[in-house]
Amino acid sequence: MVALIEEVFLNTFGRPAGAVCEDQARLQLAELSCMGDQLAFTTDSYVVDPLFFPGGNIGTLSVNGTVNDLAVGGARPFYLSCSVILEEGYPIEELRRVAQGMQQAADQAGVRIVTGDTKVVPRGAADKLFINTAGIGVIPKGVNLAASRAAPGDLIVTNGFIGDHGAAIVDGRGELALEHSVHSDTRPLNGLVEKMLSVCPDIRCMRDATRGGVAAVLNEFATAAGICIRIDERAIPVRAQVRGICELLGLDPLYLANEGKLLAVVPAKDAEALVAAMRTDPAGADAVIIGQVGAAPSGLVTLATALGAERVLDMLVGEQLPRIC
Amino acid sequence: MKYLDEFRDSDKAQALLREIARLVPGIETCRQRPLQIMEVCGGHTHSIFRYGIDRLLPKNVELVHGPGCPVCVLPMGRVDDCVALAERPEVIFTTFGDAIRVPGSSKNLLQAKAEGADVRIVYSPLDALAIARRNPDREVVFFAIGFETTMPSTALTVLEAEQTGVRNFSLFCNHITIVPTIKAILDSPEVRIDGFIGPGHVSAIIGNAPYELVSKRYGRPLVVSGFEPLDILQSLWMLLLQMTEGRCAVENQYGRVVREGGNKPALDAIGRVFELRDFFEWRGLGSIDHSGIRIADAYASYDAERRFAVPDVKIADPKSCQCGEVLKGAIKPWECKVFGTACTPETPLGALMVSSEGSCAACFNYAGIRPGAPPRQVQSPLSNR
Numbered sequence: 084m085v086a087l088i089e090e091v092f093l094n095t096f097g098r099p100a101g102a103v104c105e106d107q108a109r110l111q112l113a114e115l116s117c118m119g120d121q122l123a124f125t126t127d128s129y130v131v132d133p134l135f136f137p138g139g140n141i142g143t144l145s146v147n148g149t150v151n152d153l154a155v156g157g158a159r160p161f162y163l164s165c166s167v168i169l170e171e172g173y174p175i176e177e178l179r180r181v182a183q184g185m186q187q188a189a190d191q192a193g194v195r196i197v198t199g200d201t202k203v204v205p206r207g208a209a210d211k212l213f214i215n216t217a218g219i220g221v222i223p224k225g226v227n228l229a230a231s232r233a234a235p236g237d238l239i240v241t242n243g244f245i246g247d248h249g250a251a252i253v254d255g256r257g258e259l260a261l262e263h264s265v266h267s268d269t270r271p272l273n274g275l276v277e278k279m280l281s282v283c284p285d286i287r288c289m290r291d292a293t294r295g296g297v298a299a300v301l302n303e304f305a306t307a308a309g310i311c312i313r314i315d316e317r318a319i320p321v322r323a324q325v326r327g328i329c330e331l332l333g334l335d336p337l338y339l340a341n342e343g344k345l346l347a348v349v350p351a352k353d354a355e356a357l358v359a360a361m362r363t364d365p366a367g368a369d370a371v372i373i374g375q376v377g378a379a380p381s382g383l384v385t386l387a388t389a390l391g392a393e394r395v396l397d398m399l400v401g402e403q404l405p406r407i408c
Numbered sequence: 409m410k411y412l413d414e415f416r417d418s419d420k421a422q423a424l425l426r427e428i429a430r431l432v433p434g435i436e437t438c439r440q441r442p443l444q445i446m447e448v449c450g451g452h453t454h455s456i457f458r459y460g461i462d463r464l465l466p467k468n469v470e471l472v473h474g475p476g477c478p479v480c481v482l483p484m485g486r487v488d489d490c491v492a493l494a495e496r497p498e499v500i501f502t503t504f505g506d507a508i509r510v511p512g513s514s515k516n517l518l519q520a521k522a523e524g525a526d527v528r529i530v531y532s533p534l535d536a537l538a539i540a541r542r543n544p545d546r547e548v549v550f551f552a553i554g555f556e557t558t559m560p561s562t563a564l565t566v567l568e569a570e571q572t573g574v575r576n577f578s579l580f581c582n583h584i585t586i587v588p589t590i591k592a593i594l595d596s597p598e599v600r601i602d603g604f605i606g607p608g609h610v611s612a613i614i615g616n617a618p619y620e621l622v623s624k625r626y627g628r629p630l631v632v633s634g635f636e637p638l639d640i641l642q643s644l645w646m647l648l649l650q651m652t653e654g655r656c657a658v659e660n661q662y663g664r665v666v667r668e669g670g671n672k673p674a675l676d677a678i679g680r681v682f683e684l685r686d687f688f689e690w691r692g693l694g695s696i697d698h699s700g701i702r703i704a705d706a707y708a709s710y711d712a713e714r715r716f717a718v719p720d721v722k723i724a725d726p727k728s729c730q731c732g733e734v735l736k737g738a739i740k741p742w743e744c745k746v747f748g749t750a751c752t753p754e755t756p757l758g759a760l761m762v763s764s765e766g767s768c769a770a771c772f773n774y775a776g777i778r779p780g781a782p783p784r785q786v787q788s789p790l791s792n793r
Contacts, residue, residue, distance in 0.1 A: 394463070
């Protein structure tokens with residue numbers, strides 16, 4: 084059984100020419116060290132219900148998520164690992180589709196999955212399928228993205244419509260029977276980030292707005308840099324379908340997860356040119372400026388509402404729950 | 409988005425705010441103390457904070473956030489009963505999402521679920537009935553909660569269960585009714601509410617007539633309101649206009665949804681399945697006569713309270729909590745002794761801190777109010793006039 088499963092991954096990911104079949108992947112240092120002066124290394128575990136949703140599956144998510152965690156640090160991602168925990172009896176055919184999703188995402192991002200592991204646990208000991216990926220990338224010399232660098236006067240930029248992934252997951256559970264489905268925005272952002280850094284090397288910091296949504300990232304920035312962030316609700320792009328789902332269930336798109344959206348803090352003088360450059364990339368086609376950085380009150384994120392009033396945009400406690408009525 | 413964006417129009421909101429500001433000086437009460445308007449419904453509270461409406465109003469118009477958030481007024485003992493039901497091995501306990509975090513005396517439903525109870529979030533009681541059909545060897549209990557807004561869907565689900573012969577389905581009925589509650593608030597000696605923004609969705613079911621006692625017996629105007637920012641502002645303006653003109657009536661701002669006589673088929677379904685309890689316990693407000701709803705004898709087999717040995721736990725509200733005074737508008741949320749210290753959204757003591765419709769959680773999250781720190785003054789074009 085385990086051999087069969089490993090075969091699925093090996094056949095899908097392929098064996099690179101000259102690869103050694105040992106207990107570890109062996110990576111050429113010289114290939115990496117000529118790209119920059121810092122290694123970036125990250126890991127994330129992926130658990131999602133449902134495993135397949137409009138616009139992607141746990142496989143595409145597990146590659147894009149880790150690629151993006153590297154990319155928003157300014158790193159060029161190169162290698163990924165893939166560790167899988169399967170519940171006994173999980174259909175091989177579905178697993179093959181997940182592996183194919185991973186390979187497609189890896190091809191799109193230009194990374195290679197070079198090592199992995201598979202464990203099968205008894206029925207009930209895991210929920211169908213969990214994936215962990217880790218990734219290695221190289222940060223080019225001179226690139227220094229850090230939340231602490233955000234400063235008063237800077238502007239906040241995002242690369243497009245927010246909340247798509249979170250809404251797609253709600254929709255994908257099939258409990259709402261919606262007419263117009265929403266597709267997850269899961270995609271690699273490393274190409275876009277490279278373009279952004281080439282246009283504006285002085286970008287202060289970037290994060291991808293996954294769990295906790297845009298609100299969580301902005302609060303992290305504000306806390307890390309001891310600054311205040313003011314965003315304008317009317318400037319934030321939200322698709323009509325996503326708004327519809329949110330209105331129906333009493334959810335706030337600012338707290339919905341994204342899997343292909345980043346937030347960047349950028350010097351005001353470069354912001355317009357940066358947004359224009361981002362819009363030439365498919366991953367940044369709907370890029371906009373959504374707010375600005377102020378000095379005080381430190382650590383606070385505020386939102387100008389549709390009526391022009393200002394309110395606090397806090398971190399979410401626990402998960403967003405649908406409201407009664 | 410149609411029917412939403414029109415009601416969030418900033419220019420129209422500014423125009424209404426100017427009209428409201430123009431009316432205020434002509435109202436006698438405003439010359440002596442701030443006017444207190446209570447929005448009864450939690451949906452209104454949510455909108456007010458989400459759009460920052462409270463911050464745009466003239467200083468001497470105060471909004472008091474009333475008891476209309478069903479999860480906020482649920483007493484702790486009822487949550488313990490829920491947990492006891494959910495922990496029965498044969499039971500699948502189904503609930504709306506925002507009820508899952510309401511604190512019981514030792515745990516909430518989310519913690520019970522983590523410990524192994526089969527608790528599932530549903531969007532409608534019909535989803536719970538579908539779960540019952542798919543699990544004929546289990547007992548599916550639906551946590552029925554809410555005012556008249558959610559009663560018809562629960563009632564129709566019971567009728568459907570009966571018609572289609574589903575026997576492994578029952579309700580843990582915690583429905584409550586709004587009018588006796590408004591009456592109880594008005595009967596409290598410390599209350600000085602000057603007018604009410606009436607609940608729009610409840611009124612879509614019961615119509616406008618049941619509020620007549622508010623205007624006739626208690627002499628307070630009430631305007632039934634929709635939930636978008638312009639709805640709320642227009643309702644406020646209608647209330648202030650009544651006061652300026654010396655009138656006191658029940659008026660309907662939410663004409664696109666609320667009919668004068670309510671919704672007859674919905675009322676019929678409620679009348680068939682439910683009956684009034686003699687009294688019901690509310691968090692913060694204590695026992696209120698004829699404010700709770702139970703399942704009528706004809707449908708007793710769908711009543712979880714009769715079907716299972718529900719412990720019927722009675723637990724006094726935590727002494728430190730001042731939910732009742734907040735609910736009645738006697739104190740502001742941040743004036744409560746435990747606001748933001750012992751009671752936070754992460755570890756709520758009082759239920760007003762649990763739901764996003766609860767006024768304490770709204771003050772904490774949306775207004776960023778912290779203990780010891782009064783609400784921040786923010787710039788708005790009109791509030792300083």
